[in-house]
Amino acid sequence: MIDSIKKSVKNLKPVDSVNIANQHYKIGEFYRYSQKSDSAFYYYNKAEKVFKKQGLKYELAITYYGIAVVQCNEKDYTGSEVTSVEAIALLETLGSRNDVRKYKSFLYNNLGIVYDELEQFDVAIQYYEKSLRLKRGLKGDFTRSIGLTLNNMLKAYRRAGNYELAIEKYREILSNSDLTTNYPEVFVLALGNYANTLYVSKEHDKLPGLYIRALEICDSINDNYNSIIIHQHLAEYYNYINVKDSAKYYAYRAKDLSTEYYNDDLLKSLKLLSEIEEGDTATDYLKQYVELNDSIQNEERKIRNKFARIRFETDQIEKENIKIAKERMWLLIISTVLIIASFLLYLVIRQRIKNKELQFVQQQQEANEEIYNLMLSQNDSIEEARTLEKRRISEELHDGVLGRLFGTRLSLDSLNMANSADAVKTRGDYIEELKSIEEDIRKVSHELNTDFVAGxxxxxxxxxxxxxxxxxxxxxxxxxxxxxxxxxxxxxxxxxxxxxxxxxxxxxxxxxxxxxxxxxxxxxxxxxxxxxxxxxxxxxxxxxxxxxxxxxxxxxxxxxxxxxxxxxxxxxxxxxxxxxxxxxxxxxxx
Structure with a gap:
């Protein structure tokens, strides 16, 4: 499953940053449930940066919850407290949706665990109660989750010395048939804590029966982790009543089961054996206890340092990204300014060229007008000269030629006194010819004196x-x-x-x-x-x-x-x- 998720992350493009962050969150969840805290923290942290950058408050808040749980598991209680409070502050801004209230209840439960480990039991109980109020108002089946928080709260009562109230509340939990039937892992946890509360309060009437019953349930559901705790409690009980064989049996059985986890449960098993065994054997287990305790503390310190280093390196990367983003922003601004300036310069130059073109066109228009006016003026001068010349010719024809022809005609008329037939005929022919010439000349004179068609x-x-x-x-x-x-x-x-x-x-x-x-x-x-x-x-x-x-x-x-x-x-x-x-x-x- 985890390999397929990682493969899908590689196939996503950089622009799908939110999708990548969601996949990193899922990988972080996987590693958290697998008890691999450093890997879980690494992937949670990668998801956190993107969600924060994108302003995704809900996604950021549930990622903080995962980080807070990891920090609590690695005993970084102060860091877990800070992260939990930060996540709750984000959820407070998102209204009262069911999923928002669900994660608030989980965060209050985590704060209860933190303060319980810090032995601030009153504060722890207050946060458990807040968590329970929210869980009881959620839509859906939260029986298991409510049972876990109740068990945590009663454990705080027990550690605070309030045995009577713890015992009373445990009995209420154990009477819940739904919890017994549907969630045996929660029931067995409550049953073991109830038995241990009876043990520390010196009420041993129901012991070791409750322990044996709890152990049988663990075996039936293959709950090895809770089985370790029950074996330890049985070893403590039998050692208290001085039944050494049984005490050793359960102590060794707890050690063998806890070796797989190599954590506080193994540490506690070694301490039990150092108390139950005698002589060199007890001394040997005490040495193992000290060495393992030092080793676990060093490992926890390394993991916390690794958390800090991951945070630091991520912050450095984020700062570098911010620096690069600022450089890109300035580059974009400068480029934009240069482009705008170049465009404005182009517009100015273009406008100047257009103005010059307009001036040229205007000058050309004026020149064309002037040329045409000169042409018209020249044509008018030519027409005027033609008109004057035609008028002169007309006057010349009318006053000169026609006058002489008229005189000739009169002379011929005076010769018409001769009575010979030939003379009369000849004179008549000349006179008619002259009339014809006179009419033609008059016609030409009239046409010459007529104006041209306008336009x-x-x-x-x-x-x-x-x-x-x-x-x-x-x-x-x-x-x-x-x-x-x-x-x-x-x-x-x-x-x-x-x-x-x-x-x-x-x-x-x-x-x-x-x-x-x-x-x-x-x-x-x-x-x-x-x-x-x-x-x-x-x-x-x-x-x-x-x-x-x-x-x-x-x-x-x-x-x-x-x-x-x-x-x-x-x-x-x-x-x-x-x-x-x-x-x-x-x-x-x-």
Whole structure:
């Protein structure tokens, strides 16, 4: 069993510290019941540290109880007292659950044993009574446990010299049929103590019968440990009444049984033999008694020192763990501070870069606005010059040519006085021809003097750009414009971005497409300006192409004017760029 528990502990991961502690507690319990105090203390101590660290009060309290029992068994009564009180203090904070009250009753019983061994019998009896009150109120069958505490308390009465009360209470215990039937090991313990109380109180009427009965019960249940005590009591009784053979028989029998345990019972058996035997034999057993007593005391001292060493080493490990934990905590704090500082520095640098980018975009926007305004101004100047020139030509035609033609016509009319048929016919033909020329000139003059369609300025700018680029890049173009588009209501920012996108697209066609023909068309559909630019160049695979700075700028521009950009291409066929920009009218605050 213990090997399987140890194996399960090895298989647990370090993160399962509480589970490991629970297994250490179980191992400690095993060694305690096996009377291996040092091993029990070691595993209890390992469990204690984890339970304390995790704040598990109940688990810590029952571990303290195990440690207190081990300390009491090894006669470290002061240590057992301190540990028991500490465990009770923990349980006091956990309410009145049945399991909490159960362990409190066990701890009070242990304190009773401690003070009984320290010969403070009144205090011992007080703790036994506290233990009994709790045990009698527990849920479940605690008959055996109550019987053990009663027996301990009556033993304290006997050792305190209160024989009458002890005898009276023993009789109450022995009359408990449930105890006799179900827990014979407790019954025989009480029976032996009752008989011994009668012996020390000089009431020998029922002796040695009670001792013999107790011994028979021990034999029937193979209770060798209590059998040792009964044999010792019988040896004392027969030695007291001077029946030496019987005294020696039971004394030697007690020694043989106690040799297996090599403890106080063997020590007491040797002392009995030194008192019962005579001469050298008695002296020899007395020497053995002294040697064993010294050996046991040394062993007890070693075990107590071992307890102290285990505590010390565990405390040292705990301190080392605390030191490591603090170092890790500081390392974590420093790392966190560095990470936060680095992140903040990154944010500052990033914000500065964004601010510079925003400043650059703003400056670029202002430059674009200025360029467009210059373009418009230049276009207005050209249009104004054209208008003036047209007006001048109109005036020249009207005032000059038409005046002279009118004079000629009048001259011809004056020659119409000749009456010959040929002359009249010839003059009529000239006059009609002149009228025709006059009408044509008047028509030209009128058309020249008519203003261009409003809003044609941006369209002309775009057409000029296309003509210039096609001439420089050596390709043909077809330009189609929907005259229903009113560029005058479109914000300058939008027109600048459209202009730049067309410029960048033509530049990309020249650098990458090697096209010979480019189709460019503007259409207005549902209040959305649709620009389509299609070439017959090399084309490319759109999904695999990397976005250069030109394409990124195009996307950025189209996003700024809340438009959409769609590029489709096929290798060997060409590329199509489609831009859709919603019409947003320019507003003016008055």
């Amino acid at each position: 044609g300025g941006f369209r002309d700018i775009i057409e000029t750009l296309i003509e210039t680029q096609s001439s420089a890049y050596k390709f043909q173009f077809e330009f189609t414009h929907d005259d229903s588009i009113n560029w005058d209501i479109i914000p300058n920012k939008n027109k600048i971005h459209i202009y730049r996108i067309i410029q960048e697209t033509l530049n990309n066609i020249y650098k990458h497409a090697n096209a010979s023909l480019v189709n460019i068309s503007f259409k207005l559909k549902k209040n959305v300006i649709c620009l389509v630019m299609k070439d017959n160049g090399a084309g490319f695979q759109v999904n695999r192409a990397r976005s250069g700075i030109g394409l990124k700028n195009m996307k950025s521009r189209i996003k700024e004017i809340k438009g959409e950009l769609n590029i489709t291409s096929k290798v060997g066929v060409g590329t199509k760029v489609r831009i859709e920009v919603p019409v947003t009218e320019t507003t003016t605050n008055v």
